[in-house]
Amino acid sequence: MGFTFFQxxxxxxxxxxxxxxxxxxxxxxxxxxxxxxxxxxxxxxxxAPVYWYRLEPEKxxxxxxxxxxxxxxxxxxxLKLIILWxxxxxxxxxxxxxxxxxxxxxxxxxxxxxDGGTLPALSPHCEETxxxxxxxxxxxxxxxxxxxxxxxxxxxxxIENEMGCAGTDRDYSKEAERDYWEPLPEALKNVHxxxxxxxxxKGKERISPWKKQFGRYAHEAFLAWYHAVYVEQLAKxxxxxxxxxxxxxxxxxxxxxxxxxxxxxxxxxxxxxxxxWKAGALxxxxxxxxxxxxxxxxxxxxxxxxNRSDNPLFIPESPIGGQANAMNAxxxxxxxxxxxICCFGAESALDEMGELNEDCRDMALTMRTLASVTPLxxxxxxxxxxxxxxxxxxxxxxxxxxxxxxxxxHYLHSHPMNLGYMEDVSSEKGKKKREVRGRGLLIQTxxxxxxxxxxxxxxxxxxxxxxxxxxxxxxxxxxxAGQLNFLSVxxxxxxxxxxxxxxxxxxxxxxxxxxVLEGQVIRIRLNPYTGMEEVx
Numbered sequence: 001m002g003f004t005f006f007q008x009x010x011x012x013x014x015x016x017x018x019x020x021x022x023x024x025x026x027x028x029x030x031x032x033x034x035x036x037x038x039x040x041x042x043x044x045x046x047x048a049p050v051y052w053y054r055l056e057p058e059k060x061x062x063x064x065x066x067x068x069x070x071x072x073x074x075x076x077x078x079l080k081l082i083i084l085w086x087x088x089x090x091x092x093x094x095x096x097x098x099x100x101x102x103x104x105x106x107x108x109x110x111x112x113x114x115d116g117g118t119l120p121a122l123s124p125h126c127e128e129t130x131x132x133x134x135x136x137x138x139x140x141x142x143x144x145x146x147x148x149x150x151x152x153x154x155x156x157x158x159i160e161n162e163m164g165c166a167g168t169d170r171d172y173s174k175e176a177e178r179d180y181w182e183p184l185p186e187a188l189k190n191v192h193x194x195x196x197x198x199x200x201x202k203g204k205e206r207i208s209p210w211k212k213q214f215g216r217y218a219h220e221a222f223l224a225w226y227h228a229v230y231v232e233q234l235a236k237x238x239x240x241x242x243x244x245x246x247x248x249x250x251x252x253x254x255x256x257x258x259x260x261x262x263x264x265x266x267x268x269x270x271x272x273x274x275x276x277w278k279a280g281a282l283x284x285x286x287x288x289x290x291x292x293x294x295x296x297x298x299x300x301x302x303x304x305x306x307n308r309s310d311n312p313l314f315i316p317e318s319p320i321g322g323q324a325n326a327m328n329a330x331x332x333x334x335x336x337x338x339x340x341i342c343c344f345g346a347e348s349a350l351d352e353m354g355e356l357n358e359d360c361r362d363m364a365l366t367m368r369t370l371a372s373v374t375p376l377x378x379x380x381x382x383x384x385x386x387x388x389x390x391x392x393x394x395x396x397x398x399x400x401x402x403x404x405x406x407x408x409x410h411y412l413h414s415h416p417m418n419l420g421y422m423e424d425v426s427s428e429k430g431k432k433k434r435e436v437r438g439r440g441l442l443i444q445t446x447x448x449x450x451x452x453x454x455x456x457x458x459x460x461x462x463x464x465x466x467x468x469x470x471x472x473x474x475x476x477x478x479x480x481a482g483q484l485n486f487l488s489v490x491x492x493x494x495x496x497x498x499x500x501x502x503x504x505x506x507x508x509x510x511x512x513x514x515x516v517l518e519g520q521v522i523r524i525r526l527n528p529y530t531g532m533e534e535v536x
Contacts, residue, residue: 005312005339005378006245008080009152015339015374016080016155017367018045019346020317023090026050027066033354034346035077040356041349042368042519045155046074047316047342049084053098056136064143071144075153082156082316082342085140087133087234088122089160091251092265097122101132108132111165112173121165124223124230124267125176137234138241145242156245158316159234162290163227164251164265169219171226180222184209187279188225193217193272220260221276223267228280235283247286249316254293254302271305278310290317290344294324296331296392303336313337317344321360323437327390329366330439330454334388337381341370365455366439368519373453375497376443385445389457391438404447405526406462410513411438417458417512440516448487448526455520458513459483463530475530483514487525499523 005013019041021034026048038046054066067083074081086096094102101108101122109126110118122129137159148154170176192198196215201207214221235246253263253270260266269277269287277287289306293299307313313336319325320343332338343349349360356364370377380386387400391411398409413435440454452459463481465472475481489505505522514524 005381006080006155007152008155009150013378014044014080014155015370015378016045016082016314016342017041017340017371017374018043018047018079018082018342019320019349020047020084020342020344021049021346022348023049023086025347026070027054030347031070031073033350035073035079036354037346037349038079039077041343041364042371043079043342044371044374045080045082045340045342046346047082047084047158048074049086049096049161050140051096052085052087052133052136053096055140056098059098059100062136062139064139064147067140067143068147071148071153075151079153080155081153082158083140083144083154084158084161085137085234087137087160088129088230089163091162092121092164092166092268094120094122097133101129109173109175111168111171112176113168114172116172119165119167123171123173123176124163124226125171125173125179130230130233134234134237138237141238141241144244149242152244154244156247156285157238158288159231159238159246159248159284162249162251162265162268163231164268165223165261166265167261169261169266170223176226179226180210181208184213185225185280188213188221188276191275191279193221193275217260217272220266221273223260224269224273224276225280227267228269228277232281232283235281239283245285246283247288247314247316248281248284249288249290252289252291252293252302254298254305271302274305274308274311286314287311288314288316291315291328291332292317292319294319294322294328296324296328299328300331300336303332303338307336307338312339314339315341317342319343319363320345320349321357321363323362326362326366327392327437327439329363329370330390330441331388333370333377334386334390334441339381341367343367362437365436365519369440369453369455372493372519372521373441373443373451375494376445376451377441380443380445385443387442387444389438389440389442389454391456400442402444402464404464404528406464407442408460408462409438410458410460412436412456412458412515413438415458417515436518446525448528450524450526451521452514452516452524453519453521454516455518458515460513461485461524461526463526463528478530481530483526484511485527485530486510486514487527488523489514489525490523491520492523493521 111121198215211218256263396414400407436456438456490501492501
């Protein structure tokens with residue numbers, strides 16, 4: 001792939017924490033509100049759509065004013081921009097194609113369902129649609145190269161939006177039927193799908209190469225391949241013009257009983273057929289799941305399917321609010337090595353006065369927490385040094401076993417601290433700080449150095465005895481073996497990659513547990529010596 005993270009104008013790794021504007025906001029005053037929401041979430045990135053029908057209002061007439069305005073607005077606010085190309089597919093539908101495409105279904109063919117009727121989706125088997133979509137996309141990339149190559153406001157471009165077809169398992173047009181009986185593409189000869197039942201088809205006559213290879217999932221695999229090849233043509237053409245990161249987003253398949261065309265759009269790059277997409281769309285840098293699943297088990301399963309050595313996990317869409325989603329976002333980064341995360345529906349996060357809506361506060365707190373330590377997230381990704389803390393239902397504490405330390409995490413609403421706060425803990429504001437569902441990231445940056453970011457948690461560190469020690473019990477029971485044995489505890493923030501200390505904690509603020517509130521970041525330097533090393 002050539003990169004691990006997105007990169008800024010200086011070629012430095014960049015960790016996008018942002019929000020996505022609503023589908024119809026580009027070119028309206030709502031983009032300003034979306035930018036305001038990004039800042040309220042502590043974000044550094046806006047995702048916003050660009051529409052094929054606006055870029056090409058008439059056939060072969062291209063207008064870039066909408067794109068220029070979007071780049072200018074984002075650049076002026078010091079944010080990065082991810083452009084979403086709403087071309088032939090918006091959740092599988094052709095909403096955003098030009099009128100000349102919509103009014104010529106004989107040329108720009110629609111998908112045919114199994115009953116012979118047309119469906120509201122453009123066929124990926126149609127070369128005419130592909131060529132027009134590709135030409136418009138190239139025009140977009142040409143403009144971005146000229147207008148933004150130096151500044152690199154545009155971090156990446158998303159190709160299409162949640163491709164796939166609802167209401168069918170594949171295209172049944174005569175063109176698609178012809179392709180279905182063609183020999184299997186060479187790139188798929190060694191690709192197999194779990195639980196496809198193909199072994200039960202031995203000896204069957206008059207069977208297509210797709211059925212022979214993919215069994216019960218033959219139709220889904222077939223449509224996935226043609227969607228992937230379609231996107232590959234756009235990505236390859238776009239990269240030839242301006243080689244910035246390109247990805248496509250996915251309506252996830254880990255829903256319900258997981259049957260294509262019923263539970264999700266058939267042909268989408270769902271986990272089941274991800275290998276097929278990776279084989280067909282080699283020019284894509286990432287294939288990214290839009291995850292709205294609140295159930296933690298489902299969420300982690302989806303993350304695990306897309307977090308691959310050939311596909312770092314980036315989540316371009318997640319819910320704008322909700323407590324469960326706020327916990328899941330921490331886990332995506334801390335446990336699943338995500339290289340970025342954005343929430344959908346930026347404008348909906350703010351009320352009429354521009355303040356955060358109540359149901360968005362939890363997610364905003366999590367996003368601010370992630371944003372506060374992005375330099376560390378990039379540096380320590382996949383090292384095993386980043387530990388996620390996300391309070392589960394009924395959980396009152398959490399245990400982490402590190403090489404040199406036992407770490408016990410207390411959730412403050414069930415383990416209140418009466419001392420150690422910088423304000424009156426009995427005030428309403430102080431109570432709210434304790435009531436928040438605990439979440440955070442513990443990042444080990446040295447053998448005895450840690451950064452803690454988050455809210456509603458307090459940590460105890462207990463020095464683990466050296467394996468050669470004959471005095472384990474006296475050490476473990478010594479209070480000096482715990483969190484009091486620190487060199488320094490600092491509150492602060494990052495400016496670029498540089499840690500800036502705002503205040504030193506001591507006394508009451510360190511005598512109990514090392515805590516964070518409201519998205520704080522603290523740096524903890526522990527003393528490796530307990531005073532028990534020489535006791536015999």
